Amino acid sequence: MKRIVVGASAAGLTAAEALRRRGWGGDLTLIGEEPHPPCDRPPLSKQILPGVWKPERVTLRSLQDLVRLEAELRFGQRATALDVEGGQVRLGNGESIGFDGLIIATGVTPRxxxxxxxxxxxxxxxxxxxxxxxxxxxxxxxxxxxxxxxxxxxxxxxxxxxxxxxxxxxxxxxxxxxxxxxxxxxxxxxxxxxxxxxxxxxxxxxxxxxxxxxxxxxxxxxxxxxxxxxxxxALGSTPATHWLAGSSLRLRDGVECDALCRAAPGICAAGESPPGTTRTSAPACDWNTA
Ligand SMILES: Cc1cc2nc3c(=O)[nH]c(=O)nc-3n(C[C@H](O)[C@H](O)[C@H](O)COP(=O)(O)OP(=O)(O)OC[C@H]3O[C@@H](n4cnc5c(N)ncnc54)[C@H](O)[C@@H]3O)c2cc1C
Incomplete structure (x- = not known):
């Protein structure tokens, strides 16, 4: 029995913590593309950019808190594909990890x-x-x-x-x-x-x-x-769902979910969704944004 959370930022981290709080005692893996522990984004533009804070200050949790989570932490690893029916997440290094519960929290990516x-x-x-x-x-x-x-x-x-x-x-x-x-x-x-x-x-x-x-x-x-x-x-963002292309999940400006954030049996999605950000600063020229 294994739970996987893909996306190790505000939503992914708190989802993993919520699983533990609500009694999940089995295997838990937190996978995040960024090479460092989860950090808070609002201070990046307000305190880090002008040099008011040192980078260490933006971490969302202390090392002790992360250890207490008793999760396998896979920072610096990118999920590249999802097999919904087979219950597998593929990583950039070619490895596949099986799950019986998955939370997708991969947020958005800049335009x-x-x-x-x-x-x-x-x-x-x-x-x-x-x-x-x-x-x-x-x-x-x-x-x-x-x-x-x-x-x-x-x-x-x-x-x-x-x-x-x-x-x-x-x-x-x-x-x-x-x-x-x-x-x-x-x-x-x-x-x-x-x-x-x-x-x-x-x-x-x-x-x-x-x-x-x-x-x-x-x-x-x-x-x-x-x-x-x-x-x-600073053109807004699009959902970071490229890795889910080809899976049987319905993707439409994010992962399509029901009212309880369920995208498929055993699979939920959480976190930032793009409405309001994808349309920010929409240009009059044909930008062909990627
Ligand atoms: C500079 C800045 C300032 C902001 N200021 C404010 C503010 O003042 N107030 C406010 O309310 N909000 C602010 N926000 C927005 C806020 O930070 C987001 O709403 C929040 O980060 C959303 O968290 P999330 O976990 O849903 O998504 P994200 O923070 O986008 O996290 C998703 C994580 O998933 C990882 N990921 C993506 N794809 C993969 C993959 N395939 N495999 C593995 N990992 C993957 C990403 O690397 C990322 O770490 C700001 C954002 C930025 C960038």
């Missing part, structure tokens, strides 16, 4: 633009993303943030506190318009301008520009190009 693999292009989702972006910001670049949702505006604010030249590009007329509307968005825009951030709202980004494998700027829908050594993509 990209074509050419996102240019050096100097960043997303912010994981601790490693945050540390990589902070290191890049410390070199004093001009920064363009693509997307003025929560994440984009937080990154812009952090970069401004580091004294950097920052431009935020957003297809909507004001920042954070989808959650807050025009009036609140205009106040947020004023606040950012007061702190020296340049805003290009109502203008979509059409493409990244690069030379020699490095990003050099972004081309906007109105034909202008903003030069930048660092470009941060």
């Amino acid at each position: 990209h633009l074509p050419d996102s693999d240019l050096a100097g292009v960043h997303v912010l989702r994981t601790l490693d993303d945050a540390l990589g972006l902070r290191a890049a910001l410390l070199t004093g670049p001009r920064v363009v943030v693509v997307g003025a949702g929560f994440l984009g505006t937080e990154v812009a604010a952090a970069a401004r506190t580091m004294g950097l030249e920052v431009t935020v590009v957003e297809p909507e007329p004001v920042p954070v318009r989808r959650p807050f509307g025009d009036r609140m968005g205009a106040l947020v825009a004023d606040l950012h301008r007061d702190h020296g951030t340049r805003l290009r709202c109502g203008t979509p980004v059409c493409r990244l520009r690069g030379a020699g494998g490095r990003v050099t700027g972004v081309e906007l829908g109105d034909g202008t190009t903003l030069s930048a050594e660092v470009v941060v993509l």
